[in-house]
Amino acid sequence: MPTTPARSALIVHAHAEPDSFSSAQAATAVRALGEAGYTVDHLDLYAEGWAPVLDRDEFPSASVPFKPQAEQLRAVKDGTLDAVVRSHLDRLLTADLLVLSFPLWWFSMPAVLKGWVDRVFAMGGVFGGDHGLFDEAALTGRRAVLLLTTGGSTWLSGGVPGPSGPG
Numbered sequence: 001m002p003t004t005p006a007r008s009a010l011i012v013h014a015h016a017e018p019d020s021f022s023s024a025q026a027a028t029a030v031r032a033l034g035e036a037g038y039t040v041d042h043l044d045l046y047a048e049g050w051a052p053v054l055d056r057d058e059f060p061s062a063s064v065p066f067k068p069q070a071e072q073l074r075a076v077k078d079g080t081l082d083a084v085v086r087s088h089l090d091r092l093l094t095a096d097l098l099v100l101s102f103p104l105w106w107f108s109m110p111a112v113l114k115g116w117v118d119r120v121f122a123m124g125g126v127f128g129g130d131h132g133l134f135d136e137a138a139l140t141g142r143r144a145v146l147l148l149t150t151g152g153s154t155w156l157s158g159g160v161p162g163p164s165g166p167g
């Protein structure tokens with residue numbers, strides 16, 4: 001009997017409140033993907049105390065002037081990437097499916113999640129260096145899903161809550 005290849009999913013969740021709708025939605029995704037046969041890795045950025053700012057402190061021997069992508073490229077090549085960033089990058093690279101779970105803030109992702117992308121999607125680790133761009137990048141062929149919540153005001157939408165501006 002043919003066997004289905006093992007699949008893995010990384011859910012990166014960004015909501016400060018464990019009892020929020022967004023967090024409940026992420027927990028449902030973890031359960032549903034597990035039931036669908038995925039090995040699920042759940043990364044909760046607020047619970048981990050993820051530091052989102054990409055700056056020179058991450059690279060002890062950064063050159064002057066500071067060039068973030070050049071430093072990422074060098075750190076990946078030399079094996080000196082920050083240990084936490086490296087571990088998150090490894091978790092990303094092993095995932096067949098990436099789920100980004102967050103509340104929509106200013107039509108985008110919260111800063112904690114944007115900073116995860118800034119630091120973990122490192123040049124040389126995901127694209128560039130030994131990887132190329134587009135068809136040659138490390139995650140080419142993988143899938144990604146945005147699992148987000150929005151705000152809505154009944155007075156804005158004429159009675160039907162839904163996506164809106166901040167609020």
Ligand SMILES: Cc1cc2nc3c(=O)[nH]c(=O)nc-3n(C[C@H](O)[C@H](O)[C@H](O)COP(=O)(O)OP(=O)(O)OC[C@H]3O[C@@H](n4cnc5c(N)ncnc54)[C@H](O)[C@@H]3O)c2cc1C
Pocket residue numbers: 015019020021022023024102103104105106107108148149150151152162163164165166167
């Ligand atoms: C800085 C900022 C910028 C924003 N920008 C935007 C924007 O650009 N566009 C936009 O549309 N919105 C915006 N918002 C609003 C934001 O997107 C919503 O407040 C957020 O997505 C709501 O999700 P939540 O998980 O926080 O909801 P919650 O407040 O936790 O819950 C929402 C509702 O669901 C209920 N609920 C909670 N848990 C469950 C559950 N398990 N089952 C059933 N019901 C449940 C709650 O009781 C509540 O009524 C912004 C908010 C902020 C703070």
